[in-house]
Amino acid sequence: MSGARGKIGRLREGVAQIAFGNPIYKLTLGGRAPTALSIVPPDPWPGDATEGSALLAGVFRLGGQTVTVDPNGTPSWRAGNAGWLDALHGFEWMRDLRAVGGDAARRRARALVLSWLDHNGGWHPKTWAPEVMGARISTWIGLHDFYCASADDEFRARIFDSLARQVRHLTRVVPGALDGKALVTAVKGLVYGGFCLPDTERTGQDALRLLERELPRQILPDGGHVERCPSVQLRILRDLIDVRAVLRAARAEVPETLQHAIDRMTPALRFFRHGDGGLALFNGGREEDAALVDTVLAQADARGRPLKSAPHTGFERLIAGRTMVLMDAGVPPVSGLDATAHAGTLALEMSVGKERLIVNCGSHRTATGPWRSALAGTAAHSTVVLAETNSSEVLEDGGLGRRPSHVGCERQENDGAVLVVATHNGYSRNFGYLHRRRVYLAENGEDLRGEDTLEPVIGATPEPQDFTIRFHLHPSVQASLIQGGGQVLLRMHSGAGWRLRASGGTLELEESIYLGSGDEPRRTTQIAIHGHTGPDGNTVKWALRRERKGA
Incomplete structure (x- = not known):
């Protein structure tokens, strides 16, 4: 399947090269360029002053890659991994x-934009990719007053000529083969171009109609996004808020479909938050900046408490006292919407108050290659691994091959206690086993x-297999085997203690890594319960209880 995807991708790129990569096509993008924006939409999103200071020093930390250039120089616009190029050309940095502020930061921004204009005036498959272009258009327009308002007339003329050309190209290639988050980002760029550049409102209206058709398919009835990634949930909600802000600034009607999507997505985003304000680590998601999540929720201006259950997206949330457990209890996203998907079916995460206890390993910003293979694998999640095999086939360049075709889930609540029972068949075809997980959280x-x-x-008589149940621990948690190796004592940063017991397998502590935030993996520990299936399979029972002081 990976090879087939690669062939299709190369074919599309070849066709695009013929259509767009010749000098004649560049001429077709010409036309009258605007001299100013008709509206300047608000841009409420916070930047990182530390990263901004690094940029002033010539250090670009983007897409999991760091490139250093002379403080007055510019990076190569064509060299770097895919994540680096997407982030660099999207200009959200x-x-x-x-965030740094001042004339030096403004001049640096202008110099980098000018360099881009000098080197990227024509089509290129990476730098003019529709989703990258959509991000760039909306960023250039949204940050206009920061880098462009005080610029000279020549710079402004070049900016507006380029914006007009990019919008013309984008109208020709969207939707094309785009789907999911990439399509929303590209459409957002068309909305910005259509409503913020003079005499292009038809482009904006066409983009809105496309968005209205797309949202009911991408935003599920419980408000979750079809890609099942908390970070994508955050990004899509933020993009929709931006689209709404453009329409309000233009005094245009906000479609009900758009407003309803924002209203549904907001409680679903709260659903994925741990007590520290960051997001859970499922399907390529990362913690994200808690301040940004706060800002998105505030800008959404939508009421609604966090959901208890997201059955359409396929996640469960167990909460009692100060403890919260999130569990992946859904079928992986379909092919084409699974670029960031992980083989983490039935994985769980747990936090107590503002501290994370049990986690998944996270994801690397590069998103493909060896990091993808390692972090998307089942062993990087707090769930069961059978025969050292992933519950879904992880493709190194993104997406999944073989995957569970059925994930069943039932939830019961009684006097504040919660029980979730979920089953997946990801191991049935190759090994003849179902994995069933029961998770119970007491009312306290x-x-x-x-x-x-x-x-x-x-009807099957499968061969016996080795298996491992893994609970990855947050790096702030200390773990030690006690009671002759029969139990694990966990000590959180606050000093709170928890004790894990298990029967039906052998407890061990093993090394792990954590990539919930940042670009460098942090060393941590995992609890591994090793076992072996018999003729009737096997059941491992485990319990995690808080230690009482003085007990």
């Missing part, structure tokens, strides 16, 4: 320069119990 939040069962598929 200009918010970091804005201080007693979490689970059962992981590997049971033969009806």
Whole structure:
């Protein structure tokens, strides 16, 4: 499947090269260029002053890659990994320069934009990719007052000529083969171009109609996004808020479909937040900046408490006392919307107050290659691994191959206690087993119990297999084997203690890594419960209880 995707991608790129990569096409993008914006939309999103200061010093930390140039120089616009190029050409790092403030940051932003104009005036498959172009258009327009308002007439003329050309190209290639987050980002660029550049409102209206058709497909009834990634949930909601802000600034009607999507997505975003304000680590997601999440929720201006259950997106949230557990209890996204998807079916995360206890390993910003293979694998998640095999086939360049075709889930609540029972068949075809996970959280939040069962598929007589149940711990948690190796004592940064017991397998502490934030992996520990299936499968029971002081 990976090879087929690669061939299709190369074919499309070849066709695009013929259509767009010749001098004649560049001439077709010409036309009258605007001299000013008709409206300047608000841009409320915070930048990072530390990263902005690094940019002033010539250090570009983008897409999981760091490139250093002379403080007055510019990076190569064509060299770097895919994540680096997407981030560099999307220009969202200009918010970091804005966070620094002052003339030096403004001049640096202008110099980098000018360099881009000098080197990227014509089509290129990477730098003119529709989703990258959509991000660049909306950023250039949204940050206009920061880098462009005080510029000379020649610079402004070049900016507006380039914006007009990019918008013309984008109208020709969207939607094309785009889907999911990439399509929303590209459409956002068309909305910005259509409503903020003079005499292009038809482009904006066409983009709005496309967005209205797309939102009911991408935003599920429970408000979750179809890609099932908390970071994508944050990004899409932010993009929709921006689109609404453009329409309000232009005094245009906000479609009900757009407003309803924002209203539904907001509680779903709250659903994925841990007590520290960051997001859960599922399907390529990262913690994200808590201040940014706060800003997105505030700008959404939508009421609604966090959901208890997101059955359409396929996640469960157990909360009692100060304890919260999030569990992936859904089928992986379909092919084409699974670029960031992980093989983490039935994985869980747990936090107590503002501290994370059990986590998944996270994801690297490069998103492809060896990091993708390692972090998207089932072993990088707090769930069961059978026969050292992923529950979904992880493709190194993104997406999934073989995957569970069925994930069942039932939820019960009684007097504040919560029980979730979920089953997936990701191991049935190759090994003849189903994985069933029961998770119970007591009403006081201080007693979490689970059962992981590997049971033969009806009618099958599978071969015995080794398995491992993994609980990855946050780097701030200290773990030690006690009671002759029969239990694990966990000590959180606050000093709170938890004790894990298990039956049906052998407890061990092993090394792990954590990439929930930042570009460098942090060393941490995982609890591994090793076992072996018998003729009737096997069940491991485990319990995690809070330690009482003085006990």
